[in-house]
Amino acid sequence: MPGLLLGDVFPNFEAETTTGKIKFHDYLGDSWGILFSHPRDYTPVCTTELGRAAKLSCEFSRRSVKMIGLSIDSLEEHHGWTKDILAYNREESGLPFPIIADSHRELAVSLGMLDPDEKDKDGLPLTARCVFIIGPDKRLKLSLLYPATTGRNFDEILRVIDSLQLTAQNRVATPVDWQPGDRVMVPPNMPEEEAAALFPFGVYTKELPSGKRYLRYTPHPP
Amino acid sequence: MPGLLLGDVFPNFEAETTTGKIKFHDYLGDSWGILFSHPRDYTPVCTTELGRAAKLSCEFSRRSVKMIGLSIDSLEEHHGWTKDILAYNREESGLPFPIIADSHRELAVSLGMLDPDEKDKDGLPLTARCVFIIGPDKRLKLSLLYPATTGRNFDEILRVIDSLQLTAQNRVATPVDWQPGDRVMVPPNMPEEEAAALFPFGVYTKELPSGKRYLRYTPHPP
Incomplete structure (x- = not known):
């Protein structure tokens, strides 16, 4: 059964993102990291979530936390949907973090991120609302696994990052x-x-x- | 790699608890369930967490959510520590939920609940601060995996239960x-x-x- 546990080294995967191809550990560098998945582009809860994440990007960068999104949609869908996110959230600059296009569901399966209750038109499961917080040592420090129906709470995400960083130091x-x-x-x-x-x-x-x-x-x- | 994913049927384990031996599905009956683990009895953050959980027990029962704790300590330690929890939190009646004594770490390993950064005097890892929310169909609906250093947020736990129940109905x-x-x-x-x-x-x-x-x-x- 897949799934990441506390203390596991986060896989150093390669992926296509809206800002180009990345290798995950290189993308993180010496920073902390937050990887958050969403079920599908052009859906309502995800638009509210990624908008809030964009608004809070200064709070994440102030804490030296690199952000990255993920869903099973294509790069083209990510780019098109980004315009909706920015318009809905009255953001004038671009989205301040990349989104991974995991259109073959490889990361979704290997990281245990699928929500079996939510399926696409071909009957394949979508990604759940996962959050992985990764330390500068590339190890998993904390995770959340919420279903598609339940939007996350970014105040709680910032609260736990503050606790993780305070207690690391x-x-x-x-x-x-x-x-x-x-x-x-x-x-x-x-x-x-x-x-x-x-x-x-x-x-x-x-x-x-x-x-x-x-x-x-x-x-x-x- | 162990670990429970969204939609998995929660194992119907047998366990010793502070209120007697249980079979987990029988314990849950037709209710929702929340299983929360803590690293160790007689430790500070855990005492604040279980005290808050006790104070909120009416909120959980109002939502038809059966509560159960878990750590790798013995029944004797659970019973002794319970007096500290109740005194610290000025609770006059007993602890309103059982605590599982997983002293052989069988559930901790099979449910992926260990925190490798926190070890006992024999060098064995302790349980992390996990939360599993289980639906009346016995399937995993949502999970949190926090390290020993970071106490949970019970307002967020009640918020997600409200969302899970609203969106189920x-x-x-x-x-x-x-x-x-x-x-x-x-x-x-x-x-x-x-x-x-x-x-x-x-x-x-x-x-x-x-x-x-x-x-x-x-x-x-x-």
């Missing part, structure tokens, strides 16, 4: 429903003396019935 | 960043006459450069 983790700026958690296996030295803004330890001292907060790292 | 889809009550999209392959009959509150069609009439909204179904 600092020995902390982010609690449930965390937002940037909120306090963060100290790793449970870090000795108290080390935590005190590492977090000069202080560590707050919550007393719990077990008597174990693992629930420790510290302010958001500077 | 009505021939509509939900656009990017949709929230319950917002307008929804008409499927692109539905003829105009059928849409007019099916959506008595009206269908708004956006004019686009392609001239194709696929971007159609209608108010949230009653």
